[in-house]
Amino acid sequence: MLSNRAYSVINLTGLTIGLTVVMCITTLVMDDLSYDKQWTLSDELFAINSVNTDQDGNILYRGPGALAGLGNALKQQFPSILEHTNLSTAKLNLILDQSTNRHITLATLDTDTNFFNLFDTYCLEGNPKQIIAGVKNLVITESLHREYFKGVKVIGETFYNRPNQGEPQPYIVTAIIRDLPQNTHLRAEAIELSEKESQALSPYGAGYVTKQYVRIKKGTDMGMLTTQTNTWYQDYLTQKADEYRSGFEFQAIRDIHLRSGFGAKKEPRDVYVLAGIGLLILTLASINFINLSFAHALKRSLEMGVRKTFGARRVQLVLQGVTESLVFFGLSFAMAFFLYLLVIPGIETYIGYSLTLVFHRSLLLGSLLLVGWLGLGLSCGLAPAWSLAKTKTSHALKKRMEILRIPLKTGLTSTLIVLQFSIAMLVLVGMLTIRQQLRYMLEKDLGYEPANLLVLDYMSWEGKGAAFKQTLLQQPGITAVSLSHWAPGSGHYVTRRITAPDNPNEAVETSFIEADFDFLSVIGFRLMDGRMLSNSFAKDNLTNVDGWDEGYMVDFPNALYTQTAALRLGATLNEADQNGHGIPVGIIQDFHFNSLREPIEAVILQGRHELDRGCLLVRVAKGKEREALAAVEAAWNQTFPGRLPRMNWTDEMLIDQYQSERKQFHQLLLFSGISMLLAVLGVFGIVVYTVERKVREIGIRKVFGASVYSIMCLLSMNFFKLVCLAAVIAFPTAWWIMSDWLEDFAYRIEIPWWFFALTGLFTLCSMLIVVGFRTFKAAVANPVDSLRDE
Numbered sequence: 001m002l003s004n005r006a007y008s009v010i011n012l013t014g015l016t017i018g019l020t021v022v023m024c025i026t027t028l029v030m031d032d033l034s035y036d037k038q039w040t041l042s043d044e045l046f047a048i049n050s051v052n053t054d055q056d057g058n059i060l061y062r063g064p065g066a067l068a069g070l071g072n073a074l075k076q077q078f079p080s081i082l083e084h085t086n087l088s089t090a091k092l093n094l095i096l097d098q099s100t101n102r103h104i105t106l107a108t109l110d111t112d113t114n115f116f117n118l119f120d121t122y123c124l125e126g127n128p129k130q131i132i133a134g135v136k137n138l139v140i141t142e143s144l145h146r147e148y149f150k151g152v153k154v155i156g157e158t159f160y161n162r163p164n165q166g167e168p169q170p171y172i173v174t175a176i177i178r179d180l181p182q183n184t185h186l187r188a189e190a191i192e193l194s195e196k197e198s199q200a201l202s203p204y205g206a207g208y209v210t211k212q213y214v215r216i217k218k219g220t221d222m223g224m225l226t227t228q229t230n231t232w233y234q235d236y237l238t239q240k241a242d243e244y245r246s247g248f249e250f251q252a253i254r255d256i257h258l259r260s261g262f263g264a265k266k267e268p269r270d271v272y273v274l275a276g277i278g279l280l281i282l283t284l285a286s287i288n289f290i291n292l293s294f295a296h297a298l299k300r301s302l303e304m305g306v307r308k309t310f311g312a313r314r315v316q317l318v319l320q321g322v323t324e325s326l327v328f329f330g331l332s333f334a335m336a337f338f339l340y341l342l343v344i345p346g347i348e349t350y351i352g353y354s355l356t357l358v359f360h361r362s363l364l365l366g367s368l369l370l371v372g373w374l375g376l377g378l379s380c381g382l383a384p385a386w387s388l389a390k391t392k393t394s395h396a397l398k399k400r401m402e403i404l405r406i407p408l409k410t411g412l413t414s415t416l417i418v419l420q421f422s423i424a425m426l427v428l429v430g431m432l433t434i435r436q437q438l439r440y441m442l443e444k445d446l447g448y449e450p451a452n453l454l455v456l457d458y459m460s461w462e463g464k465g466a467a468f469k470q471t472l473l474q475q476p477g478i479t480a481v482s483l484s485h486w487a488p489g490s491g492h493y494v495t496r497r498i499t500a501p502d503n504p505n506e507a508v509e510t511s512f513i514e515a516d517f518d519f520l521s522v523i524g525f526r527l528m529d530g531r532m533l534s535n536s537f538a539k540d541n542l543t544n545v546d547g548w549d550e551g552y553m554v555d556f557p558n559a560l561y562t563q564t565a566a567l568r569l570g571a572t573l574n575e576a577d578q579n580g581h582g583i584p585v586g587i588i589q590d591f592h593f594n595s596l597r598e599p600i601e602a603v604i605l606q607g608r609h610e611l612d613r614g615c616l617l618v619r620v621a622k623g624k625e626r627e628a629l630a631a632v633e634a635a636w637n638q639t640f641p642g643r644l645p646r647m648n649w650t651d652e653m654l655i656d657q658y659q660s661e662r663k664q665f666h667q668l669l670l671f672s673g674i675s676m677l678l679a680v681l682g683v684f685g686i687v688v689y690t691v692e693r694k695v696r697e698i699g700i701r702k703v704f705g706a707s708v709y710s711i712m713c714l715l716s717m718n719f720f721k722l723v724c725l726a727a728v729i730a731f732p733t734a735w736w737i738m739s740d741w742l743e744d745f746a747y748r749i750e751i752p753w754w755f756f757a758l759t760g761l762f763t764l765c766s767m768l769i770v771v772g773f774r775t776f777k778a779a780v781a782n783p784v785d786s787l788r789d790e
Helices: 005-033 070-077 142-148 222-236 253-259 268-299 301-309 314-351 363-390 393-397 412-443 465-473 519-523 563-569 625-639 650-657 659-693 695-703 708-742 753-779 783-789
Strands: 045-053 059-064 081-097 102-112 123-126 136-141 158-161 170-177 190-194 212-216 245-252 453-460 478-484 494-500 503-515 527-530 558-562 583-588 602-607 613-620 647-649
Touching: 005 253, 005 268, 005 314, 005 659, 045 253, 070 081, 070 212, 070 222, 081 190, 136 142, 142 170, 170 190, 222 245, 245 253, 253 268, 268 314, 268 363, 268 412, 268 659, 314 363, 412 659, 412 708, 412 753, 453 625, 453 650, 465 478, 465 613, 465 625, 478 503, 478 519, 478 625, 494 563, 503 563, 519 613, 558 563, 563 583, 563 602, 613 625, 647 650, 650 659, 659 708, 659 753, 695 708, 708 753
Parallel strands: 102 190, 136 170, 503 602, 558 583
Antiparallel strands: 045 059, 045 212, 045 245, 081 102, 081 158, 081 212, 123 170, 136 190, 158 170, 453 613, 453 647, 478 613, 494 503, 527 583, 558 602
C-alpha cells in the first residue's frame, strides 16, 4: 500500500465515496420503510378512507377521512372494533408574547383523549387525559418546551393563537410529553385536545368529513369486516345517491406513508428507485476495487513469481491479498463513517425533518454495516488474491495472470468495464430525462398566467371581502383583484358526474367554479368563442337565478365552458345545456385544473357578484412584487387585525407542486456524477493493467517507427469498443425504465435521441481523457527501458 501511493489513494477514494453514498441512501430507505411501525399497536391500527363507487363497483372517488360519527358508530356495532379517535394534522400560530405579538407556527395534531389509548406517548409533566373545559387544551413536546420556553414552567399557562380566520382563541397547556417519532405521518410538535366525539352519524349521508382511526382486534379478517361494515352502512342510510354508492375501507396505518395513493409523501417506486441507485453505486465501487486490485496484482506478479520460486505457499499469498483488501475496506469504513456524520445533518435539512434510523445512533445498525462491508471486502479481495496465487510461476514471471485457468485478458476485465459504464450511462440518461420533464412541466402553457399572481387562501370574508378587494385595487402595483371559490393550488369546487349526451352509459366528470366577474381577466383565461361573463347581464349572476323547483332545473344560469366541457357535453353557444345545467355564453381555452400528472378536466365557470367565502387573487404589475406584497399585508392588518394571512405566489406554488421530481433530479445529478467518477476510476485500473501487459509491445512498435499518436489510438480502440457495447446495453434499458416513469404524467415529453448521444459522447470523452493520459505516458517512454524490463 505504502509503496504504491497512487493505487492506495484511488482505491480508498472510490471505496470511501461509494460507502458514504450507500450509507446515506440506506438511511433514507430504512427511514421511509419504517414509518408508523414503532407504535405498540401498529398491527391493529387502521385509518378509515371514504370510497365511492358506481353501480358496477368501479371506484369513482377514494380519499382520506369519513363522515363524522362513523368511527363511534362502528365501534358500537362491531365488537372487533375496540377503539376509535378523530385525528387530523393542522397548523397553529401560537402567540408567545402579547406585547410584541411574537408568534410561532406549530405542526399539531387535532384529536381527542382517545389518542393516548391508541398511540404511545410518555408524559413528562401534567396530565394530557384531563380535559379543562371552556378552552382549547394543548399538549406540547419536550423539544418545543426546551426551544421556545427555555424550560420555564408552562403547565396551566394560557396562550392565544393568531388565526387565519375568526377570533383568537385561548389555549391552556395541560401536559408536556416526549417528542413524537419523526418516522410517522402524524409528525407534530404539539397536540390540540378536545372532548371525545359526541357527533352522531347522519342517516342521510350528510355532515362533515374528518380523519378517523380505529383499533381492530388482532386476527380479524379485514376483508370480511370491510364487507360487513359497508353492508351495515348501506342499511343505515335512509337517503342514497342515485349515481354512486358511498362506502369506506380500512387502511393499515403502516401503509399510509407509501401506499395511500392520495396525498402520500412518497410513492413506493421512489423508494425502490433510490434503493436501486444505492445498489448500483455499491456495485460500481466493488467493480472499481476489483479492477484496481487486478491491475495492482499484475504489477506484483513478478514479485509473487519469485516468492513462489523460493517456496512461498499458495495459502500465504491468498491470505496476504485478502488481508490487504480488508485493510482497505476497514480504512474506507472509518473515513466513510466520518463523512457520513458530516453529511447527515445536511440531508436532514434538505428533506426538512430528522431521520430516525441512522447508523451512528444504533449499535446494531453500525455493527451490521461493518460486518457487511468487511464481508464485501473479503469477497472483492479474494478473486485477485486467488488469481495471483493460482497463476503458474512461469506466467507470473512474465507478468501474465489467470483466473479459473483462463487468461485474465480474455473477458473478465472487459465485462467489468462494460458493466460499469452501462450503470453510469443508465443513471445519466435518467437524470437528463427527469430534468427535461421537470423543465417541461414548469414551462408548459397552463391556460392561465401564473407569473405575478398572488393568491390568498380560501377563507370566510365575514362580509368584508368586497371592501377588502376595493382597498387593494387602490394600492400601487396591483392591477386587478378577484374573489373566487377556486385558485391554482387552493380553494374548493363542486364536481358532478354528468351523463354524456352521446353515450348514456358514460359519465363526464365536470367541475363547477364560482367566481366574480373579474376572475377571467385576473387569472388570464383566453376566450375562444362567445363572450365573457358580465354583471351587466342578469342571468350571468347566480344570485339572480332561482333555477330549482321541486328538485328540477327550471331556469339555467349563463356560464363559461372550457373547450373540453363543451366538446364532451355537446354544448352549443347560447343554448341551454340540460346536462351541464347552464347556458354557455362563451367558450374558454382549456386550462390545467390540476397538476400535469392529471388530464385536463371539463370545467364550467359560473359568475357571482359577491362571494362571502373563497380565495382572493391579486394580479401584480411586473417588477412591483415587493411593493404589492407589502400593500396587501398592510391592508390585511387593517381589515383583519390579529389574523395571519395565508398567501402564496402561484408560480412558486407550481414549483413546489413538483418537489418530489425536483428531489429525484438532484439525487440523480449527484449519483450520475459519482457513478461516472467510479467508472472512470475503474477504467484507470484497467488501463494500468493493459499498459503493464503491453509494455514490450509498445517498445517494439516504437523501435519500428510507430508514432505516439498511433500507439495511443491502438490502446484506446479497445476501450472505445467497450463503451459502445455498454451503450448498446444501457440505452434500451434506460429508455424502458424512464418511459415507464413518464407514464405517471398525463402530459410528458418524448425522450429525445440526443439524450443518448450526449450521454455516449460524455462517457466516451471521460474514458478517452483517462486512457489518453495513461497511454501517452507509456507511449513517450524510452523503448530501451521497456525492452530491458522485459
